[in-house]
Amino acid sequence: MNTLNKNKDHIYSILQEVCDPEVPVLTILDLGIVRDIQFHEEEVEIIITPTYSGCPAMDAISVDIKLKLIEHGFKKVKVSYILSPAWTTDWMSEEGKKKLQVYGIAPPKKSTNDTRLHKMLFEEETHIECPQCHSINTKLLSQFGSTACKALYQCNDCKEPFDYFKCH
Amino acid sequence: MPLTNNTLNYTLHLADNALILGQRNGEWCAHGPILEQDIAITNITLDLIGQARNFYQNAAACLHESGDPTASEDSLAYLRTEREFKNLLICELPNGDWAQTILRQFFFSTFQLLLFEKMKHSNNEPLVAIAEKSIKETQYHVKWSSEWVIRLGDGTTESHSRITKAVDTLWMYTGEFFIPASYEMIDVASLKNEWMNKVKEVFDEATLTLPENVFMQTGGKNGAHTEHMGFILSELQYLQRVFPGAEW
Numbered sequence: 001m002n003t004l005n006k007n008k009d010h011i012y013s014i015l016q017e018v019c020d021p022e023v024p025v026l027t028i029l030d031l032g033i034v035r036d037i038q039f040h041e042e043e044v045e046i047i048i049t050p051t052y053s054g055c056p057a058m059d060a061i062s063v064d065i066k067l068k069l070i071e072h073g074f075k076k077v078k079v080s081y082i083l084s085p086a087w088t089t090d091w092m093s094e095e096g097k098k099k100l101q102v103y104g105i106a107p108p109k110k111s112t113n114d115t116r117l118h119k120m121l122f123e124e125e126t127h128i129e130c131p132q133c134h135s136i137n138t139k140l141l142s143q144f145g146s147t148a149c150k151a152l153y154q155c156n157d158c159k160e161p162f163d164y165f166k167c168h
Numbered sequence: 169m170p171l172t173n174n175t176l177n178y179t180l181h182l183a184d185n186a187l188i189l190g191q192r193n194g195e196w197c198a199h200g201p202i203l204e205q206d207i208a209i210t211n212i213t214l215d216l217i218g219q220a221r222n223f224y225q226n227a228a229a230c231l232h233e234s235g236d237p238t239a240s241e242d243s244l245a246y247l248r249t250e251r252e253f254k255n256l257l258i259c260e261l262p263n264g265d266w267a268q269t270i271l272r273q274f275f276f277s278t279f280q281l282l283l284f285e286k287m288k289h290s291n292n293e294p295l296v297a298i299a300e301k302s303i304k305e306t307q308y309h310v311k312w313s314s315e316w317v318i319r320l321g322d323g324t325t326e327s328h329s330r331i332t333k334a335v336d337t338l339w340m341y342t343g344e345f346f347i348p349a350s351y352e353m354i355d356v357a358s359l360k361n362e363w364m365n366k367v368k369e370v371f372d373e374a375t376l377t378l379p380e381n382v383f384m385q386t387g388g389k390n391g392a393h394t395e396h397m398g399f400i401l402s403e404l405q406y407l408q409r410v411f412p413g414a415e416w
Binding site: 052053082084122141144152 | 204205207208211212214215216217218219221222296297298300301302303304305308311312314315318370373
């Protein structure tokens with residue numbers, strides 16, 4: 001390819017193949033972390049936003065984006081980060097939420113703005129649906145789960161513990 | 169915004185707080201009292217290291233603009249000496265027992281949340297972005313550590329005596345939050361009342377008493393650290409000092 005293909009839709013369709021290394025059923029578009037695509041002469045720049053400040057998956061995602069675009073004939077690829085506005089689980093696609101559920105992770109509920117600052121201590125997010133048996137009779141085991149973005153819940157009916165992708 | 173030494177020093181102060189407390193909390197990895205809480209404290213560590221990276225990257229960008237192309241987040245974290253670190257003393261203190269670790273996190277996160285809320289409305293664009301991002305995570309840290317302070321304070325005789333001891337140990341390091349250094353861009357003194365109110369609210373619930381008339385230790389913000397600082401840096405920086413530029 002001699003000239004840069006400046007079709008954004010084409011690039012989005014390629015990015016659809018890049019998955020979150022920690023939750024491999026989600027593509028980075030499902031996650032809602034791709035913020036913009038820009039073209040500079042011979043270079044394409046993908047601008048992404050981190051989910052959590054310390055998310056170790058960001059470096060891996062950045063490498064995967066580069067490799068995938070190079071595989072599709074792009075020669076110069078740059079990935080840059082933008083922090084503001086801060087990522088929220090509300091940017092996750094509906095399709096992504098369904099995929100999470102099928103994968104066994106309860107998807108995030110709609111975030112309730114910044115009122116959580118004043119959320120009562122010991123108050124839990126309730127009615128989190130068990131991804132196995134769909135009961136909403138579930139309880140929080142730990143606010144911090146296997147990764148920074150998840151909390152650990154357990155179903156009181158089928159007794160299965162499960163991850164909940166917490167609101168952010 | 170043009171670079172001033174204040175911007176650089178202040179950004180480094182914020183980065184150092186997060187890095188050094190993150191490094192301390194990381195010592196709990198695989199040693200937490202139960203698995204879930206081991207994971208919780210190390211998740212908090214990860215958030216703090218992430219914040220530190222964001223602040224260091226911003227500081228490095230400031231240094232690039234002022235003509236130092238070699239600065240990087242790594243050089244700032246791994247190659248500065250004790251006297252160049254500007255973190256609060258409370259961040260570098262040894263972990264002590266679980267009660268002391270929890271109480272420090274509670275004091276620090278409560279302060280950080282108030283600080284970031286204020287920073288969000290400042291006029292320094294990169295700091296606004298980092299604050300906005302960090303607030304969401306810090307809210308979880310405050311909630312988690314507050315609940316633990318209450319659980320320990322209003323728990324058994326043993327847990328109550330341990331957290332009371334932690335209050336005695338740590339209180340003298342809380343004054344430094346609110347005594348501004350010359351480079352600070354946010355008016356920290358103005359956060360004191362609200363911080364005290366929030367701490368009191370949780371202490372009341374935890375059946376703990378706020379100490380009064382305690383001499384407050386200071387110095388960290390200007391590089392005068394406790395004897396613990398050199399040891400934490402030797403562990404943190406050893407690899408980069410012995411094998412400069414090592415990557416894995």
